[in-house]
Amino acid sequence: MKLFKWSKQDQQVKEDQSQLELLQAENDELLGQIESLKLDVTELEVEKAHLEDVLSRSGYKKRIIRIGLGLLVLVVTYAGLVLVGERSTNLPWLLLIEAAFIFFMGRGDDK
Secondary structure, eight states, X not given: OHHHHHHHHHHHHHXXXXXXXXXXXXXXXXXXXXXXXXXXXXXXXXXXXXXXXXXXXXXXXXXXXXXXXXXXHHHHHHHHHHHHTOOTTXXXXXXXXXXXXXXXXXXXXHO
């Protein structure tokens, strides 16, 4: 009877060891996946920084900012001319002249 109990204990120990090995293998696999994801995140952060640097050096961003500022100046000018009481027949010509000035001034920075 004692031999039977020993063999049962041996079998239980073997099952425990096999479960432990399976858990260890799964843990190693998950750790490998985590490391892979960390590398992917690092590569993406480097690429993002590079693209932000390229965008900040490009003329596109500067052009967009200049256009936005020019439109803001046009709106402020229009509001100022309306408040001053400028005749409505002269408003389109004044705004057109100002828009042309802003456009040519902005193009001069690109060269």
